[in-house]
Amino acid sequence: MTGAATRIMKFGGTSLGSAARIFGACQIIVRGKQDGPVVVVVSAMGETTDVLVRAAHAATHGGGVGWPSLAASLESEHLLCGRSLTSGQEAEQLRLTLLKHGKTLRDFCEGISLRGMVSAQELDAISSLGELMAADLVAAALRAQGLAAEPVDAARLIVTDDHFGQAAPLLAQSQEEIRSTLRPMLADGIIPVVTGFRSRTVEGQCTTLGRGGSDYTATILGSLLPADEIWIWTDVDGVMTADPRLVPHAHLIPELSYREALELAFFGAKVLHPNSMELPHRYGVPVRIRNTMAPDGEGTTIAPGVRNAPGVRAIAHTSDARLFTVGGSDGVSFTRVATSVLGVLDDERVPTLMVTQSSADNVFCFAVDGQHGQRMGDHLERIRAVDLNASGLGSIEETPQVGIVVVVGEAMRGTPGIAARLFGALAERQINVVAISQGSSELSVSAAVGAADIKEAVMAIHQEFAL
Ligand code: ADP
Ligand code: ASP
Ligand code: MG
Numbered sequence: 001m002t003g004a005a006t007r008i009m010k011f012g013g014t015s016l017g018s019a020a021r022i023f024g025a026c027q028i029i030v031r032g033k034q035d036g037p038v039v040v041v042v043s044a045m046g047e048t049t050d051v052l053v054r055a056a057h058a059a060t061h062g063g064g065v066g067w068p069s070l071a072a073s074l075e076s077e078h079l080l081c082g083r084s085l086t087s088g089q090e091a092e093q094l095r096l097t098l099l100k101h102g103k104t105l106r107d108f109c110e111g112i113s114l115r116g117m118v119s120a121q122e123l124d125a126i127s128s129l130g131e132l133m134a135a136d137l138v139a140a141a142l143r144a145q146g147l148a149a150e151p152v153d154a155a156r157l158i159v160t161d162d163h164f165g166q167a168a169p170l171l172a173q174s175q176e177e178i179r180s181t182l183r184p185m186l187a188d189g190i191i192p193v194v195t196g197f198r199s200r201t202v203e204g205q206c207t208t209l210g211r212g213g214s215d216y217t218a219t220i221l222g223s224l225l226p227a228d229e230i231w232i233w234t235d236v237d238g239v240m241t242a243d244p245r246l247v248p249h250a251h252l253i254p255e256l257s258y259r260e261a262l263e264l265a266f267f268g269a270k271v272l273h274p275n276s277m278e279l280p281h282r283y284g285v286p287v288r289i290r291n292t293m294a295p296d297g298e299g300t301t302i303a304p305g306v307r308n309a310p311g312v313r314a315i316a317h318t319s320d321a322r323l324f325t326v327g328g329s330d331g332v333s334f335t336r337v338a339t340s341v342l343g344v345l346d347d348e349r350v351p352t353l354m355v356t357q358s359s360a361d362n363v364f365c366f367a368v369d370g371q372h373g374q375r376m377g378d379h380l381e382r383i384r385a386v387d388l389n390a391s392g393l394g395s396i397e398e399t400p401q402v403g404i405v406v407v408v409g410e411a412m413r414g415t416p417g418i419a420a421r422l423f424g425a426l427a428e429r430q431i432n433v434v435a436i437s438q439g440s441s442e443l444s445v446s447a448a449v450g451a452a453d454i455k456e457a458v459m460a461i462h463q464e465f466a467l
Pocket of ligand 2: 012013043044049050130196197210211212213214215
């Protein structure tokens with residue numbers, strides 16, 4: 001490898017949403033390559049992953065209803081894009097590769113429609129086909145601009161456990177694969193264009209790192225290669241004081257500590273995958289979040305030694321959480337109820353957004369992201385029904401459509417009155433608070449409100465803390 005800094009550059013779905021956007025991303029890569037080796041990580045184009053998931057589910061209904069047209073439109077969209085980014089021999093090679101991925105999708109869907117069901121394993125292989133197509137497109141587009149670039153399937157690089165849909169990387173094996181594959185390519189001046197989101201089990205089955213997982217791919221590669229910096233190129237200027245879709249006047253945060261970024265990602269600031277900050281934090285690799293549409297902006301830097309700014313730094317929110325209030329049967333202790341519930345959460349690998357204990361009762365209350373809500377509810381009912389005595393579970397109450405708003409700031413610790421101001425701002429607007437919780441590290445304070453109130457709650461808190 002050269003002495004120049006090595007960078008990971010990850011591009012999200014919106015940043016690759018059309019031929020013009022892919023061309024823009026390539027310009028950024030071309031410029032980046034002038035400063036040193038670059039490893040590119042790509043998400044699927046635009047909404048491709050959603051469409052692939054929809055096709056797989058449509059296929060379960062049998063009879064070929066729905067999925068063939070979804071597959072055809074994805075294929076033609078990618079082919080069209082390929083035609084406008086390449087020419088000659090390159091274009092023909094790309095066309096054949098994209099058609100091969102289209103055929104893979106059709107083969108999977110035909111099999112699923114015959115069986116009437118899709119396995120978690122198949123869903124991973126299907127939902128990550130968009131990343132394979134995007135890597136082929138971007139590598140071909142870079143070659144068309146005279147750079148040496150090769151697509152790399154991250155299933156070759158990232159080895160995980162077999163928790164399909166939400167796999168966890170096995171670091172030692174992954175490090176070996178990452179180094180032995182990427183280092184020689186970089187030494188030869190080649191730009192590896194790596195598929196985000198995809199990974200594989202030790203046995204070689206395709207897994208994925210969870211929705212939004214390409215950020216995680218970028219930070220796994222950047223931490224284990226290691227790279228000097230990880231740049232996440234997205235559709236906003238960086239990490240903002242709140243989701244700009246909710247608070248249009250939210251502003252850019254130039255610097256964040258790892259712990260603040262970890263907390264924001266965990267509590268739903270979609271700009272970063274929930275697990276993406278752990279490894280850069282552990283290995284001290286700087287992460288920058290930048291805007292593909294305004295590439296000259298400085299973005300947000302998350303790096304060792306970032307000075308803490310005082311008070312609340314940013315607000316994260318989830319508008320689709322589900323709250324569970326689980327009571328123990330008579331005479332069962334709180335700890336037993338909590339153990340049963342936490343066991344289910346652990347088995348299912350579902351993170352809790354909030355946990356509270358209800359007074360002296362044996363009532364355990366927790367919130368999870370809506371995408372896991374149904375599954376959690378079904379599991380809790382099942383263990384209560386199957387083994388009432390062993391689980392100790394009595395009543396299970398579910399409150400769907402809950403919003404959670406979280407204020408985050410490392411230097412909030414020891415600052416009195418933050419919770420009071422948060423709840424004061426909500427009370428002033430007559431927003432009912434369903435549950436509250438504060439991390440013992442005092443890095444965050446959370447309030448659960450009705451989902452319909454979330455926008456007003458975030459706006460009110462943003463104003464209260466003058467962010
Ligand atoms: P990508 O496709 O690049 O991975 P995502 O849609 O996953 O992009 O993430 C970017 C989006 O995250 C933004 O468009 C924005 O709406 C949302 N977002 C939520 N919270 C924040 C925040 N605090 N700062 C910036 N963006 C945020
Ligand atoms: N394409 C995947 C998704 O939509 C991964 C990602 O975009 O990061 O979830
Ligand atoms: Mg994302």
